[in-house]
Amino acid sequence: MHPFRTETDLLGTREIPAHALWGIHTARALENFQLSGKPVHPELIKAYGAVKLACLQTNRLLGLFPEGSKVEAMERACAEMAEGLLNGHILVDGLQGGAGTSTHMNVNEVIANRALEIAGKEKGDYTFISPLDDVNLHQSTNDTYPTALKVAAIRMIRELEQSVLALQEAFQAKEKEFAHVVKIGRTQLQDAVLITLGREMGAYAEAFNRDRWRFSKCEERLRVVNLGGTAIGTGLGAPRQFIFRVVDQLREITGIGLARAENLIDNTQNADVFVEVSGMLKACAVSVLKISNDLRLMASGPDAGLAEIRLPEKQAGSSIMPGKVNPVIPEAAAQAAMMVMGHDGIIAQAAAGGNLELNPFMPLIAHSLLESIDLLTHASTMLRVHCIQDLKANEEQCRKNVWNSTALITALIPAIGYEKASEIVKKSKEERISVREAILNSGVINEQEMNELISPEAVCRLGTM
Numbered sequence: 001m002h003p004f005r006t007e008t009d010l011l012g013t014r015e016i017p018a019h020a021l022w023g024i025h026t027a028r029a030l031e032n033f034q035l036s037g038k039p040v041h042p043e044l045i046k047a048y049g050a051v052k053l054a055c056l057q058t059n060r061l062l063g064l065f066p067e068g069s070k071v072e073a074m075e076r077a078c079a080e081m082a083e084g085l086l087n088g089h090i091l092v093d094g095l096q097g098g099a100g101t102s103t104h105m106n107v108n109e110v111i112a113n114r115a116l117e118i119a120g121k122e123k124g125d126y127t128f129i130s131p132l133d134d135v136n137l138h139q140s141t142n143d144t145y146p147t148a149l150k151v152a153a154i155r156m157i158r159e160l161e162q163s164v165l166a167l168q169e170a171f172q173a174k175e176k177e178f179a180h181v182v183k184i185g186r187t188q189l190q191d192a193v194l195i196t197l198g199r200e201m202g203a204y205a206e207a208f209n210r211d212r213w214r215f216s217k218c219e220e221r222l223r224v225v226n227l228g229g230t231a232i233g234t235g236l237g238a239p240r241q242f243i244f245r246v247v248d249q250l251r252e253i254t255g256i257g258l259a260r261a262e263n264l265i266d267n268t269q270n271a272d273v274f275v276e277v278s279g280m281l282k283a284c285a286v287s288v289l290k291i292s293n294d295l296r297l298m299a300s301g302p303d304a305g306l307a308e309i310r311l312p313e314k315q316a317g318s319s320i321m322p323g324k325v326n327p328v329i330p331e332a333a334a335q336a337a338m339m340v341m342g343h344d345g346i347i348a349q350a351a352a353g354g355n356l357e358l359n360p361f362m363p364l365i366a367h368s369l370l371e372s373i374d375l376l377t378h379a380s381t382m383l384r385v386h387c388i389q390d391l392k393a394n395e396e397q398c399r400k401n402v403w404n405s406t407a408l409i410t411a412l413i414p415a416i417g418y419e420k421a422s423e424i425v426k427k428s429k430e431e432r433i434s435v436r437e438a439i440l441n442s443g444v445i446n447e448q449e450m451n452e453l454i455s456p457e458a459v460c461r462l463g464t465m
Contacts, residue, residue, distance in 0.1 A: 005124040018123065021089045023109035023131065029102035035095040040103050041370040042087045047151035047254075048107045049081025051144050051227065052135065054250035058242055059137050061249075069119050070129060077114035082253070086110055094367045099360045100145035108135045138238040138246075140230040142268055142358055147227040147250070149366045153277065154222050154256055156373040161215040163380040164208050164284065170388040171205035174198070180456050183308055183398040184407050191405045194459045197308070197393050204291050208380075211284040218277045223258050225250075226267035232357040233265030271351035271359045274369055278347040281372045285340035288379055292330035292337070295387065299327055307397045312390040329387040336379035343368035402454065403436040411454050416444050 004015040007024035014024045056065070056075050065071040080086050089110045096102045108131035113123045115135075121128050129135070178197035185195035227250060228243035230236050235243045247260040261267035301307035311327050318324040346368045350361035359365070402408055409421045416424075420442075428438035440447060452458060 005122075007124060016124065021086070021110045021113040021117075021123065022091060022106055023113065023124065025102070025105035025131075026091060026109055029092040029096060029106065033093040033096040033102060035093050036367070038094045038367070040090050040092060040094050040106075041152065041366065042084060043152040043156055044103075044148055044366060044370060045087050045090045045107070046082055046084050047148040047155070048103070048144070049078050049083070049086070049111075050151060050253050051148045051250060052107065052111055052139075053078035053082055054227075054246055054253050055137070055139050055144075056135070057253075058246040058249045061245070062239065062241055064137065064239075065134075070115075070134075073115035073118040074111065074129060074135060076118055077111045080114065081107070081111060086114060089114075094363060096363050097360065099141055099358055100362045100366070101141045103363070104136075104141040104145055105131070108132065111135045138228075138230070138242050142231055143226045143229045143233075143264075145362055145366075146268075146271075147225040149274075149362070149369070150222040150225055151250075151254055151256060151258070152366075153369060153373065154219050155254075156370060156377070157215050157218050157222075157277075160373050160377045160380070161212055163377045163384075164211055164215070167380045167384045167388065168205045168208040168212065170384045171201050171208065174388065174391060175202035175205060178393050181393045181395055181398055182402055182454060182456055182459055184401050184405050191407045192410075194402065194407050194411050194454055196456050196459055197398065198456075199460055200294075204287075204294075207287040207291065208284075211280075211287055214280040214283060218280050219256075221273050221276055223256060224261050224267065224273075225258055226261050226264050228260060229264035229268050233263075233268035235264065265357070269354060269357045269359065271354055271362070271365060274365050275348050275351045278344045278369060278372065281369075281376060282341055282344040284376055285337035285344075285372075288376065288383070289334050289337035289341075292334040292383070295330045295391075296327045296334075302394075306401075307394055308401070310392040310394055311387055314386060329382060333379040333383045333387075336375040340372045340375055343372045404434045406435060408435045408454065409439065411459070412439065412445060412450065415449065415453060420444055 003018055005018050006013050007016050009024050009028075011028070014027045016023055016027060053075060056071065056078060059065050060067075060071050077086075090103070090106050092102045092106045112126065112129050112131040112135050115129050116123055116125055119129070175198045178201055181197040182194055183197050184191050185193050225247060226233060228235060228238060228246045230238050243260075247258055251258045295309070295311065298306050298308045299311045302310070311329070313325045314328055316325065318326075347365050350364045350368070351359065353359070353361050406425055409425055413421050424438045424442050424444075425435065427442070428435045431438070433441075439445065439450060
């Protein structure tokens with residue numbers, strides 16, 4: 001058997017490995033686009049398989065493909081791609097020129113050749129099954145690529161939501177566990193008033209709860225697609241019934257509440273929806289970064305820092321400093337969050353860089369958006385499993401900090417007044433004794449009364465009695 005087959009396009013011919021499911025268009029893309037070294041995201045490939053299956057089924061239902069082995073083979077190949085079985089054959093670089101055409105043609109060729117294989121034909125026998133005339137019938141890169149991207153993003157955001165929910169619940173568990181631990185609350189990194197460690201954990205949980213609400217809005221934005229609009233949203237070359245029915249078919253295949261855009265031209269040329277979704281992902285990244293930095297700060301030390309919490313020890317922290325253990329999990333989560341913020345800026349530039357009827361930078365939008373979702377999903381899971389679940393309170397250090405801080409005297413102002421409180425703070429500094437000791441020495445309040453005023457219940461009470 002000859003190791004190569006010859007394929008032809010408008011630019012000439014190419015020798016393609018006889019066993020390859022891809023063809024000449026993929027070969028040219030492999031020559032032209034050696035950019036990121038990263039493949040097309042696997043979820044985008046799977047979503048593309050679902051989009052192609054919806055288009056084939058719609059064409060068959062309209063009587064445009066006669067029943068028989070040809071259409072059955074193509075539908076089976078699409079189904080295999082939708083299940084992720086053909087991911088290894090989509091070889092083009094994730095970043096490419098042409099608004100995603102190289103990815104689209106790689107998909108068309110793989111489906112066509114896999115269908116030929118299923119039908120018992122030779123790969124490259126495009127007179128029987130053509131990547132363009134059959135697999136791509138009534139379609140364009142410009143409607144299939146963004147539709148596949150939206151399907152992939154929705155699926156991945158649903159997974160992200162579950163990851164963030166689990167992280168939220170982990171913080172809620174710590175809120176209950178640390179409800180009794182009174183500590184210093186700080187503003188501008190300076191001692192301010194008393195709070196409980198539990199209330200701090202509860203605030204983190206609430207931040208992630210807001211992120212989960214935003215994710216539902218992401219799906220609401222992404223579910224409107226331009227499939228059927230073909231090249232620029234006018235539906236050029238596609239029967240009207242195809243345009244009306246193809247999104248319904250895709251909705252049935254994916255189980256996602258997809259809807260055809262009312263204005264297909266707008267939905268084809270404008271990519272602002274991806275900017276909006278990326279902004280919601282960035283908001284989650286902000287929460288991850290802020291909270292990761294808080295955890296690092298509260299765990300600082302452990303002997304010469306705040307040391308209010310103990311993070312799980314995961315690995316040795318230094319090749320030169322014995323005994324040093326670094327907060328590697330919050331550090332890693334913080335870096336993932338920073339990358340998401342960077343991707344958000346890239347997506348904004350790419351969306352703004354579109355021209356007239358099409359945005360040529362869809363591959364960059366896809367690469368950045370899907371990687372952001374991956375990063376946040378993995379960071380949320382990592383933070384929960386390797387940090388929050390086994391996080392411990394250093395109750396002794398928290399108590400010691402309270403005894404020595406002016407935040408303690410602030411809690412007593414309703415009982416002793418500002419002037420007396422100021423005198424006690426001054427006395428503490430002059431005599432170099434703890435604030436607690438100065439309070440008890442003053443005789444203005446006894447230890448039981450003081451303890452009641454700084455109890456977890458009093459600290460967490462909304463306002464004064």
